[in-house]
Amino acid sequence: MAALPSVLLIPPDTRPHTLELPASLARMTGATVRIPPAGALPDFFTPGDTDGLRTWLLREAPGAGVLIVCLETLCLGGMIPARRVSDDLPRVLDRLTVLQDVKRLNPELQIFAFGVIVRVAHDNDPHEEKPYYGQWGRELRAYSTAFDRHARHGAAEQEALQAARAAVPEEVLSDWLGTRERNRALHLAALDLLAGGVLAHLCLTLDDTTPYGLAAFDRRMLEARADELQVWSRLDIYPGADEVPCTLLARALRPGAVRVWVNYSGLEGAGAELLYEDRPAGELVRAHLRAAGCVLAHSPAEADFVLAVNTPGTRQAHWQPDHATVDTPHRHLPAFVDGLRASLDAGQTVSLADLAYPNGAERRLWQLLQPLPLEQLAGYSAWNTAGNTLGSAIAFGKLAPLVTDRAAQTGALFARMVDDALYQAFVRSEVRERLQNPSPFDLGDQREAAEAHLRALIAPRIHALWEQHFAGQGLTLDLGQPHLAWPRLFTGVFPLSVQPDRTPAPT
CATH class of the missing domain: 3.40.50 (Rossmann fold)
Known part of the structure; x- marks a missing residue:
């Protein structure tokens, strides 16, 4: 090579x-x-x-x-x-x-x-945007929609556009549009x-x-x-x-087209609607595959790797469990998990993208996955937007044949499970419940307490996940101090290192 x-x-x-x-x-x-x-x-x-x-x-x-x-x-x-x-x-x-x-x-x-x-x-x-967005965000969003509808549909949308423009101070709108x-x-x-x-x-x-x-x-x-x-x-x-x-x-x-078989959790999963994207799940998958230099395979047999995609029944939702649009009869998670097991047992390269809910793994799917040999996955991703999740999972899958450092690959895979599942799907909300009405934008003087709760709640779960799925492979886990990336709960930092176990064999 x-x-x-x-x-x-x-x-x-x-x-x-x-x-x-x-x-x-x-x-x-x-x-x-x-x-x-x-x-x-x-x-x-x-x-x-x-x-x-x-x-x-x-x-x-x-x-x-x-x-x-x-x-x-x-x-x-x-x-x-x-x-x-x-x-x-x-x-x-x-x-x-x-x-x-x-x-x-x-x-x-x-x-x-x-x-x-x-x-x-x-x-x-008001922190990720200009400060005035904290006051005028709703009105700016309304203007954004009205402007585009007018641009596409013409005079029928003129009145709505004028009303949306009048609702925003001229200096705010001018600055925002100038940026x-x-x-x-x-x-x-x-x-x-x-x-x-x-x-x-x-x-x-x-x-x-x-x-x-x-x-x-x-x-x-x-x-x-x-x-x-x-x-x-x-x-x-x-x-x-x-x-x-x-x-x-x-x-x-890895230049050149890599063939990918996509397996959705529902037979109509490609048509599922997403909260932070402008297109259905199947079209988003195609776009992310192309960007990474991949193409859709015609069958699992000819695929270089399997991309397993957990889609919502019909549309993403924010709060779990959601039985209106996510966990519906439009998909069957036990059958999806059975398919994952069969692919792993067959020795296929499998990367899992869980995008049923934005901002973390689906809790029900995570529990159903636990009997599987998760350490055999080539990749796992379930973070933030559907696009964030897909791009990461596809990169794991495409790069799998190039892996030369098993400890590094295990560390990358395990880190995603810690962050996307343990933290984003479970611990983040538990930390929030222990704080006093925290702002989603700036924790202020509650940051120290938040990080203390974070460490107490997640460290035992990290070690338990390692022991269940990754121990016994000749690798060791070194976990640093979990903390927050910024003064908000949205993004955690989980310093971990996976190294070959160099413990001398007993004599």
Whole structure:
């Protein structure tokens, strides 16, 4: 097997999903991955050092084979800062030119870039958005929908658009739209770099999107430009965001089309509706497969791996259990689990994507999975949006044949089970119940108490999960101190390391 290229990674931010997960996927294949120094990367809504990133790139690029770069981090200080900073467009586009510079320094460097079309946040979050979004989020969302409906359907929507516009202060709307226009211009410039051969591949993704809205309007504008430039063979525009570093890593390290058999938990699972995407589950799967360099297989026998997808009965819901749209007769979880067992018993490579509920595993499915040999899965994912889950699970599956470090692969798999199932599906709500009406946006002085509850609740479960499924394989688990990534419960950090067991055999 040819040596894998050295990878440079500039992620959207420093959360475990966006930084540690792609780095761990690279490590399990034996690929070398280098990231910028911590001070150059963003911290929550504090921007990273764009000058420092440029210096780091110019220094590291001559010795690298692949660059995976988030355009928002490179040019605006991060995915969240890109929605908040006031940097003007000329300065932003000037920062983008470093990609041309490093390509000249190293013509063999394969640059895989991605940008995130500015979302219209579902929650009135004043930290991930500009502060005024905490007050005017609902009205801005209404304007977003009205604008796009008018753009598509014309005069019939004019009155609704005028009412939505009148409900938002002019200075707020102007600033909000200006941020979107600047970031769209960055993505249009990236399309030009793709057409010019500077970029090997480009993903432009829609974060927390809906069928109608300004993100959909932006998508159509970018698609029209892609038509003009004729760059679709190296371009993907689809719903996603935080998982794209994993997607592009899979594309870069294992080029060429990989065949995937998709097994849904319900016979009509491909038609299931999703809360944070603009299309049904089956179309989202196809989009994520293409972005990672995969194609649908015609049968399980010809597939390189099986992607097992737990979809809701008809539509995702927020609260478990939901018997109205998720846990319905439109699917049969015991049969789905039986199929997983059969695939594992047959020695097939299986990666499991659980997207029945956003923001964590389905509790019922997790319990049904426990009799299975979960350590034999090639991948597991159940975090945040359906797109986040799918992109991660597909990357695990595609990279499975390249695994050279079993401890690293086990660590990456186990970390997802700890975070996506143990924390997001169970412990997070238990911590919340122990606090005093915590804000979802900022825990304030309750953060210390939250982290103490987190450690007490999750550490025993982590060790129990390891003992049940992963012990006895010649590997050892070292667990650090669980804590929160940011001052909110949404994202936990679970430092763990899996290493070969070097305990001397008894004499």
